[in-house]
Amino acid sequence: DAGVTQSxxxxxxxxxxxxxxxxxxxxxxxxxxxYQQALGQGPQFIFQYYEEEERQRGNFPDRFSGHQFxxxxxxxNVNALLLGxxxxxxxxxxxxxxxxxxxxxxxDGTRLSIL
Amino acid sequence: xxxxxxxxxxxxxxxxxxxLLRCNYSSSVPPYLFWYVQYPNQGLxxxxxxxxxxxxxxxxxxxxxxxxxxxTSFHLTKPSAHMSxxxxxxxxxxxxxxxxKSTFGDGTTLTVKP
Numbered sequence: 355d356a357g358v359t360q361s362x363x364x365x366x367x368x369x370x371x372x373x374x375x376x377x378x379x380x381x382x383x384x385x386x387x388x389y390q391q392a393l394g395q396g397p398q399f400i401f402q403y404y405e406e407e408e409r410q411r412g413n414f415p416d417r418f419s420g421h422q423f424x425x426x427x428x429x430x431n432v433n434a435l436l437l438g439x440x441x442x443x444x445x446x447x448x449x450x451x452x453x454x455x456x457x458x459x460x461x462d463g464t465r466l467s468i469l
Numbered sequence: 470x471x472x473x474x475x476x477x478x479x480x481x482x483x484x485x486x487x488x489l490l491r492c493n494y495s496s497s498v499p500p501y502l503f504w505y506v507q508y509p510n511q512g513l514x515x516x517x518x519x520x521x522x523x524x525x526x527x528x529x530x531x532x533x534x535x536x537x538x539x540x541t542s543f544h545l546t547k548p549s550a551h552m553s554x555x556x557x558x559x560x561x562x563x564x565x566x567x568x569x570k571s572t573f574g575d576g577t578t579l580t581v582k583p
Contacts (some may be wrong), residue, residue, distance in 0.1 A: 396573030460512035
């Protein structure tokens with residue numbers, strides 16, 4: 355049973371560039387959430403996708419955008435990268451529309467470094 | 470809005486000693502509460518969850534947590550620490566109206582001394 359998979363595992367970019375991160379949810383899951391985890395902090399909610407729509411968004415600027423595909427996989431795009439975007443980006447999936455009582459299954463993350 | 474406070478960013482115990490990691494939450498509606506563990510260079514793994522059933526919740530690897538509404542707490546305990554328990558632990562809260570959005574604490578790093 356494949357869990358949540360994310361690619362790439364590491365990425366180095368420079369300020370001003372754009373980046374795309376990818377996530378495949380756990381089999382049977384239809385809801386994907388993205389989190390940013392800065393060093394020494396807990397994950398911060400970016401947004402959640404369900405039925406190919408952004409259902410909810412955290413306190414992140416429009417430079418952060420996403421997409422969900424019909425097979426439930428998802429992408430996170432970040433434009434005009436800033437040094438402060440350096441972090442571990444985590445993808446989490448959950449079943450059945452992702453209700454609040456559903457635990458999330460996390461991938462191992464993409465480590466993004468901005469130079 | 471919901472929030473989580475984890476008291477103590479670092480906790481150190483001896484192998485075989487009691488583990489106690491503290492979590493206090495704030496929520497205007499009944500919360501769902503979770504504890505996750507994160508090992509270096511890995512994602513988060515669910516330890517246990519409280520979803521309004523029994524207030525004492527048992528999880529994996531011998532961990533348990535008790536939901537105390539009057540204290541707005543959900544502390545994580547384990548009777549006897551193992552070296553393999555050394556990791557970072559996160560408490561998280563969500564509510565049904567937020568469709569699965571979780572708010573995390575800043576984490577507690579657990580060190581286990583031989």
